Amino acid sequence: MKFTKMHGAGNDYVYVDCFKETVDNPAETAIKVSNRNFGIGSDGLILIMPTDKADVRMRMFNSDGSESEMCGNGIRCVAKYAYDHGIVTKTEITAETGAGILTLQLFPNAENKVERVRVNMGPPRLSREEIPMNGTPAAQVVAEELTVLDKTFKITCVSMGNPHCIIYVDDVDNFPVATYGPLIENHQLFPRRTNVEFIQIISRTEVKQRTWERGAGETLACGTGASAVCVAGVLNNLTDRKILNHLAGGDLELEWVENGPVFMTGPATEVFSGEIAL
Numbered sequence: 536m537k538f539t540k541m542h543g544a545g546n547d548y549v550y551v552d553c554f555k556e557t558v559d560n561p562a563e564t565a566i567k568v569s570n571r572n573f574g575i576g577s578d579g580l581i582l583i584m585p586t587d588k589a590d591v592r593m594r595m596f597n598s599d600g601s602e603s604e605m606c607g608n609g610i611r612c613v614a615k616y617a618y619d620h621g622i623v624t625k626t627e628i629t630a631e632t633g634a635g636i637l638t639l640q641l642f643p644n645a646e647n648k649v650e651r652v653r654v655n656m657g658p659p660r661l662s663r664e665e666i667p668m669n670g671t672p673a674a675q676v677v678a679e680e681l682t683v684l685d686k687t688f689k690i691t692c693v694s695m696g697n698p699h700c701i702i703y704v705d706d707v708d709n710f711p712v713a714t715y716g717p718l719i720e721n722h723q724l725f726p727r728r729t730n731v732e733f734i735q736i737i738s739r740t741e742v743k744q745r746t747w748e749r750g751a752g753e754t755l756a757c758g759t760g761a762s763a764v765c766v767a768g769v770l771n772n773l774t775d776r777k778i779l780n781h782l783a784g785g786d787l788e789l790e791w792v793e794n795g796p797v798f799m800t801g802p803a804t805e806v807f808s809g810e811i812a813l
């Protein structure tokens with residue numbers, strides 16, 4: 536199987552060009568290629584596919600083989616790959632994802648290679664049913680108490696097509712993400728599990744994020760998570776509608792338009808290409 540390794544702010548995936556290649560068992564392939572000792576090493580697998588509904592289609596699989604509806608860092612890399620490899624020739628494109636059809640604006644550099652991408656991530660989904668979350672009432676989940684081990688957190692939950700649970704902490708660098716992350720990911724409140732974002736507020740326009748991803752563990756960045764954090768900051772009146780989010784692997788710019796979509800802007804980087812026998 537021919538592949539290209541790419542990352543968005545350090546959130547790295549193995550990308551397969553399914554305009555040319557066929558992947559028969561993507562879940563099994565994701566587990567195999569993601570392994571950082573015995574495989575290529577990545578947070579998962581992303582398939583770049585043809586579709587009659589948009590310019591390109593993305594399917595994404597976490598390193599545990601589970602499929603997610605959406606990947607924010609992944610979709611920027613899909614756009615870069617599509618432009619740099621001639622699948623598209625325009626700088627505004629559409630992409631079909633499990634979270635709907637998204638519009639992306641591409642920013643090529645002087646060598647005509649895409650370096651940054653702005654994504655219309657669509658509107659956030661805020662009801663318990665849409666996230667999805669068990670329990671009542673069915674309204675928004677803002678600063679709801681959740682006790683895990685010795686700590687009672689105030690959680691805010693947002694779906695960007697995939698589920699996110701946002702928790703504010705005082706010192707994110709020293710927070711034990713690997714202790715609480717998996718317990719919240721697999722908590723009975725979340726029937727389809729959840730991604731967990733631990734956030735330190737720096738100012739009304741700046742935050743610092745560490746992410747525990749559903750199906751992948753701690754990663755260096757999460758684009759859907761950063762978008763959900765932008766929404767949660769407004770719902771909790773902690774941040775403005777436009778923020779800069781410092782993630783472990785790089786920065787993302789976010790904006791939640793009133794009664795509208797979230798826009799995410801960030802880097803997309805190709806690392807290397809290769810061929811692997813499966």
Ligand SMILES: N[C@@H](CCC[C@H](N)C(=O)O)C(=O)O
Nearest residue numbers: 603606607608697757758759
């Ligand atoms: N890293 C991603 C999100 C990937 C999917 C996630 N782990 C899930 O299962 O929903 C991003 O950049 O959004």
